[in-house]
Amino acid sequence: MTMECATDPTRTPPQERDGARPIFLVGMMGVGKTTIGRQLAAALGREFIDLDHAIEARCGVRIATIFDIEGEAGFRRRETATLDEYTRRPGLVLATGGGAVLSGENRRMLDERGCVVYLRAGVDELYRRVARDRNRPLLRTADPRQRIADLLAQREPLYESVADVTLDTGDQPVAQVLRALLPLLDAQAAGQTHTTS
Numbered sequence: 040m041t042m043e044c045a046t047d048p049t050r051t052p053p054q055e056r057d058g059a060r061p062i063f064l065v066g067m068m069g070v071g072k073t074t075i076g077r078q079l080a081a082a083l084g085r086e087f088i089d090l091d092h093a094i095e096a097r098c099g100v101r102i103a104t105i106f107d108i109e110g111e112a113g114f115r116r117r118e119t120a121t122l123d124e125y126t127r128r129p130g131l132v133l134a135t136g137g138g139a140v141l142s143g144e145n146r147r148m149l150d151e152r153g154c155v156v157y158l159r160a161g162v163d164e165l166y167r168r169v170a171r172d173r174n175r176p177l178l179r180t181a182d183p184r185q186r187i188a189d190l191l192a193q194r195e196p197l198y199e200s201v202a203d204v205t206l207d208t209g210d211q212p213v214a215q216v217l218r219a220l221l222p223l224l225d226a227q228a229a230g231q232t233h234t235t236s
């Protein structure tokens with residue numbers, strides 16, 4: 040038997056593990072918020088919502104098109120309105136967009152309404168993960184790797200300022216990130232103020 044049994048979701052009912060407090064994933068584009076968030080929700084028996092996908096479903100167009108028509112400011116207004124709605128839902132696992140922490144209003148909602156998980160990765164790893172994806176308008180630039188580095192430098196303190204749990208994903212595969220995250224959430228639910236790995 041290993042210590043992992045204590046965090047095995049099939050052995051401990053979700054409501055006993057972490058109550059109905061929603062879990063919000065924040066972090067840079069490509070760090071894995073959508074991918075990890077979906078699997079985390081399945082492991083905890085919770086509903087999963089991806090904020091970017093919710094915005095796209097409402098508008099009927101991709102995020103890149105919202106940027107084209109309304110500019111980044113228009114997208115951010117929609118992001119704040121959608122975040123306000125979903126952060127009020129108990130029991131949710133919510134993957135936010137990479138820039139959701141930019142506004143103070145958004146940070147306050149995240150901070151006050153749930154457990155915030157900051158998923159971290161370095162510039163090279165982030166670049167590897169987003170290199171083939173065309174739906175990230177902020178990376179439509181001559182040097183997307185440098186753009187990621189600049190955004191990370193600007194945003195890192197903002198992610199950290201709202202995080203209850205910080206997890207460095209490094210180059211670990213998704214299953215391993217999830218295995219590392221579950222005990223951190225347990226520690227957080229048990230009353231530790233900030234857990235990190």
Ligand SMILES: Nc1ncnc2c1ncn2[C@@H]1O[C@H](COP(=O)(O)OP(=O)(O)OP(=O)(O)O)[C@@H](O)[C@H]1O
Nearest residue numbers: 067068069070071072073074136137168211212213
């Ligand atoms: N730990 C991981 N190891 C390897 N690949 C990963 C990992 N996490 C995510 N990926 C891959 O990286 C890509 C980006 O992941 P994902 O879309 O989940 O990121 P995101 O944080 O939701 O980004 P965005 O903020 O742009 O929505 C996907 O192709 C996904 O399969």
Ligand SMILES: O=C(O)C1=C[C@@H](O)[C@@H](O)[C@H](O)C1
Nearest residue numbers: 068091102136137138175176
């Ligand atoms: O990092 C960002 O600012 C963004 C990340 C994506 O999740 C989308 O929300 C959008 O492309 C903006």
Ligand SMILES: [Mg+2]
Nearest residue numbers: 072073091134
């Ligand atoms: Mg995503």
